[in-house]
Amino acid sequence: MEKDEPSRCENCIIRQFNSLRAMSKDELKKVSDSKITKTVKKGEAIFEEGDKLDGVFCVRNGISKLSKLSANGKDQIVKLASKGEVMGQRSVIVEESTNLSAVALSDMELCFIPKDSIVHTLNSNPDFAVEVLRHMAHDLKEADDVIVNMSQKTVKQRIAEAFIYLKNNYGEDAQGFLNLTLSREDIANIVGTATESAIRIISEFKKKGVIKTSGKKIGIVNEKMILDLIEGF
Amino acid sequence: MEKDEPSRCENCIIRQFNSLRAMSKDELKKVSDSKITKTVKKGEAIFEEGDKLDGVFCVRNGISKLSKLSANGKDQIVKLASKGEVMGQRSVIVEESTNLSAVALSDMELCFIPKDSIVHTLNSNPDFAVEVLRHMAHDLKEADDVIVNMSQKTVKQRIAEAFIYLKNNYGEDAQGFLNLTLSREDIANIVGTATESAIRIISEFKKKGVIKTSGKKIGIVNEKMILDLIEGF
DNA sequence: TTGAAAAGATGACAATTATCATGTATATAT
DNA sequence: ATATATACATGATAATTGTCATCTTTTCAA
Numbered sequence: 229m230e231k232d233e234p235s236r237c238e239n240c241i242i243r244q245f246n247s248l249r250a251m252s253k254d255e256l257k258k259v260s261d262s263k264i265t266k267t268v269k270k271g272e273a274i275f276e277e278g279d280k281l282d283g284v285f286c287v288r289n290g291i292s293k294l295s296k297l298s299a300n301g302k303d304q305i306v307k308l309a310s311k312g313e314v315m316g317q318r319s320v321i322v323e324e325s326t327n328l329s330a331v332a333l334s335d336m337e338l339c340f341i342p343k344d345s346i347v348h349t350l351n352s353n354p355d356f357a358v359e360v361l362r363h364m365a366h367d368l369k370e371a372d373d374v375i376v377n378m379s380q381k382t383v384k385q386r387i388a389e390a391f392i393y394l395k396n397n398y399g400e401d402a403q404g405f406l407n408l409t410l411s412r413e414d415i416a417n418i419v420g421t422a423t424e425s426a427i428r429i430i431s432e433f434k435k436k437g438v439i440k441t442s443g444k445k446i447g448i449v450n451e452k453m454i455l456d457l458i459e460g461f
Numbered sequence: 462m463e464k465d466e467p468s469r470c471e472n473c474i475i476r477q478f479n480s481l482r483a484m485s486k487d488e489l490k491k492v493s494d495s496k497i498t499k500t501v502k503k504g505e506a507i508f509e510e511g512d513k514l515d516g517v518f519c520v521r522n523g524i525s526k527l528s529k530l531s532a533n534g535k536d537q538i539v540k541l542a543s544k545g546e547v548m549g550q551r552s553v554i555v556e557e558s559t560n561l562s563a564v565a566l567s568d569m570e571l572c573f574i575p576k577d578s579i580v581h582t583l584n585s586n587p588d589f590a591v592e593v594l595r596h597m598a599h600d601l602k603e604a605d606d607v608i609v610n611m612s613q614k615t616v617k618q619r620i621a622e623a624f625i626y627l628k629n630n631y632g633e634d635a636q637g638f639l640n641l642t643l644s645r646e647d648i649a650n651i652v653g654t655a656t657e658s659a660i661r662i663i664s665e666f667k668k669k670g671v672i673k674t675s676g677k678k679i680g681i682v683n684e685k686m687i688l689d690l691i692e693g694f
Numbered sequence: 695t696t697g698a699a700a701a702g703a704t705g706a707c708a709a710t711t712a713t714c715a716t717g718t719a720t721a722t723a724t
Numbered sequence: 725a726t727a728t729a730t731a732c733a734t735g736a737t738a739a740t741t742g743t744c745a746t747c748t749t750t751t752c753a754a
Contacts, residue, residue: 298613306605318598327602357590364597365551371604372539378611379653380531420612
């Protein structure tokens, strides 16, 4: 006696956001039967650089950072993943160990989908393959943009840009603070700078009145000024 | 009366290197019938950022740079494409105008393949879709690595790394000079720095005896030292 | 609750890198 | 062959960013 419970992939709203929507009923059922739901606490690792993943992780709730350790011991955050996004697909597709680590930035709910069902559907359902391809193409374009920003913009510009990104993607609360609260170190690791440099620039922004802070929460006060800062004024 | 001429895709050796190998005989024939062979001289543009591409370019010969213009007017080279590589696929897949410009770094021979046959095969042949997906996954990993290098390594380290990359990917001639000769400006645009800074560091490397130059040709003299420089010594 | 540990903040200084100026060499077209 | 543009080179200087040291605040577990 099957119920219409949300834990079945067929009914999962998250599916609307990702490639799984291109799967057939049967394929989805198989995924649903083999998937494992996981809960991860803020700060916990989901997987580590170099791990061999035998499946992908679909984010149902919360936000995760995807980062790569550099030779000098600093983490570079390459991407943030939130509701509906799939992590680890690159690694599963090319059958290599993953090049990134995933760590929860907030409490998270994840579905782990074993690679078999993914790989099988990939090889038999072109619609699904094309959907995954579209997502990866999008990620690649974003990565290109990051490369250009990293090399051509100053730290100040990159931090200003990060705030706009956070606002546009994760929104702000009733008091005007960004919903996603990051440590200064994480902000530094996103824009690729020293933690002290990030802190200094954040203080400067605050002094100038373009942002406000409350504890580690940050709110955009003057978006126009932030946009100007991005342009280099 | 068909001949076994190399201009037919079915016989093109280049195919071994790219996703086209996953196409069926019929699909390949269609591609072959609709493709256009082009010759491009060194320095000429193949497409420009923002262009709507109605097909992809397959490199038969020569090398092209894929770059993106930054707000401050500098070009950032995001990737080099050579024999067997396909350019413009990202744009065709997501049906957006391209985010990159392609300019020939040497005289080139290209095949232009109209998007119809690509898109059609993508949607009907999972093997092909997966092959393209693999390539894109590989590009994405490389892009991640570039992001980390850009943000965590010094210009000196990045230039040293670029020389090793050029040697490993395009080889060197009998006299020990890199086969791919780039202008100092292009080198600067690969590693994301000012042209003068690149020139200065190249001069320094030469003075130290790690590289040699002859005109604009550059040769690696002491690979061990270059590898040390990459590590930051 | 308290005391250690982690995160945030800031100064001082050094290192890296960009910018501007100018000069030399090299390539290219007439 | 010569002019002219382009690429290469280098100095001087300024701006940016990183590093180290120290202090304060916040967080969290015992």
